[in-house]
Amino acid sequence: MKVKGLLLLLFVLLTLVVAFFIGSQNSHLVPINYILAETEMRMSVLLAVTFSLGVVFSVLLIIGYILRLKWRISSLERKNKKLSQPTNVT
Numbered sequence: 001m002k003v004k005g006l007l008l009l010l011f012v013l014l015t016l017v018v019a020f021f022i023g024s025q026n027s028h029l030v031p032i033n034y035i036l037a038e039t040e041m042r043m044s045v046l047l048a049v050t051f052s053l054g055v056v057f058s059v060l061l062i063i064g065y066i067l068r069l070k071w072r073i074s075s076l077e078r079k080n081k082k083l084s085q086p087t088n089v090t
Contacts, residue, residue, distance in 0.1 A: 026044045
C-alpha cells in the first residue's frame with residue numbers, strides 16, 4: 001500500500017510540474033464567449049480551469065459508479081445470506 005501512495009504522490013507532483021511549465025509558456029490572452037457575456041482570460045488560467053472541471057466531473061462519475069456497485073454487492077450479499085440459511089421443514 002505504501003508503494004501505491006508513493007507512486008500517486010510522484011504522479012501528482014509530476015503533473016503539477018508539467019502544468020507549471022505549460023502555464024508559464026501560455027500567457028497569451030484569449031477571448032471567451034459565454035451565452036450572455038464575453039471576457040478575456042490568460043490561456044494558462046483557462047487550461048487550469050478546464051482541467052480542474054474535467055477532474056471534478058470525472059471523480060463525481062467514478063464515485064457514482066462505485067456507490068452503485070457497492071449497493072449492488074450489498075444487495076446480492078443479502079440475497080445470498082437469505083438463500084443460504086437452513087430452512088426448518090417439519
